[in-house]
Amino acid sequence: MKKPARKKPAAKSPAGILEQMLNCVPSPVFAKDREHRFLYLNKAAADFLGHSNEKMIGKTDTDFFPEAQVRVFWEKDDEVFRSGAESINEEQLTDAAGVNHTIVTRKSVFKDGEGRDILIGVINDITAMRKAHSELSMFRKLLENSNDAIFIVNPRDGAFLDVNETACRRLGYPRETLLRMTVPDIEETAAGANGWADLKARILASDNLLIGGRHRRADASTFPVEVSVSKAEIDGKTYLLANARDITERKKMEEAMREVDTLRGLIPICAKCKKIRDDKGFWQKVETYLERHSNARFTHGLCKECMNELYGKETWFKEEGK
Known part of the structure; x- marks a missing residue:
């Protein structure tokens, strides 16, 4: 007896394959026509915006987003349609839940089979990155305005990895010069053949240490300091954080x-x-x-x-x- 011939699976259309592929892309992807009507959104875009594909198809940004945001979206859309060049722009977008996002949208244009101009956009949500950057900037500003001189030190050789503006001003060195120097260059108690080795041993033996010393300025004058030193472990590496307070008046x-x-x-x-x-x-x-x-x-x-x-x-x- 002959075995029945196996039926070949029906071949999917290229459009169906493309849609499946786009739905596997983790970044939100959308398509618009020249009238700013949505023609397509992948699953990631629908999830990110909080609106279903069916709800958005055929409608424009004005149906979903604040007017100020729409003006920015359309300005960039029209620019891409007019020039044909790719556009990358940082924008604000409010989703269906009312949550505001900072996004980077990459837009480009192509012609479909019927010769129509179609805009394709890919969204990258950078809200968390922007927040982290803002917090880092705030921390840096507080660091720079501290009344204490602050040093981040490599315990291996005592080299300065970072310093704040107060340290530069108090010691009389530009930042780029100070970052080429080491603790023994400015601290009298760490000078000499074994000065840094002995001081480092004391520091590493304690989680926090309060040290009295004398800092040497660029003009060779010195002044008394009280230095609070703590250790930090980052990615398996040890760093020292030193807060030096000028105690001349004290x-x-x-x-x-x-x-x-x-x-x-x-x-x-x-x-x-x-x-x-x-x-x-x-x-x-x-x-x-x-x-x-x-x-x-x-x-x-x-x-x-x-x-x-x-x-x-x-x-x-x-x-x-x-």
């Missing part, structure tokens, strides 16, 4: 407080001549003692009582007092 205040402390307590003073005995047993004038133990400096004059005592009997003094 040091001045501490020194002033030490001078005040020196003058506190019982100070031996002569009841007659008012000289003060220092810690070595020598008697000094009050102004001499205070000038040696503080930043105070004295000018000399006469109070009213002493003026009367010294010059009260003088005729010229009596005349001035009238």
Whole structure:
């Protein structure tokens, strides 16, 4: 007996195959005519816009999107129809749920079998990318405006990977110069043969470390700093984040407080001549003692009582007092 011949599957039309292929494309794809009427949307486009293919076919953007957005869409549509050149444009689009998206639309034009101009558009939703970029820009702005100098450091060699504007301004270097430098170039405690190795060992042994040091400016002058250092692991690599605070004013205040402390307590003073005995047993004038133990400096004059005592009997003094 002869086996019955197998029936060959009916061949699909090229249009049917193309539609299947487009529905497998993850990016939203649409087609319009010169009157801006939708001729086709793939599944990704229908899902993204929130409107079914059947609902949108034959209608225009004005039936689905805000007027301001439609003006932008049509301006670019007409430009592509007129020039025949591809257009890539960043746009705003509000979907059926009222959610606003930032999109990049790539549009081009071709002629169909009947010679009609057909516009094909491919949408790329970059909303998340734009949000991330905005957040990154905000973080960068806050970083640049920080009162502290901020450094991102490669722990391997102490090289600066990034610095903020405060660091550049405080140290007197342009950013491009500072990014070619290392921690030992600006920090006195990290200088020397094993300076960075010893400092790095202390840093890596702790999650967070507060270090006192002195930074060296481009003009070779130095100033005291307090540096908070923390570690960050990104993609398997370790980075150091250092916040350096200029504590010059704090040091001045501490020194002033030490001078005040020196003058506190019982100070031996002569009841007659008012000289003060220092810690070595020598008697000094009050102004001499205070000038040696503080930043105070004295000018000399006469109070009213002493003026009367010294010059009260003088005729010229009596005349001035009238």
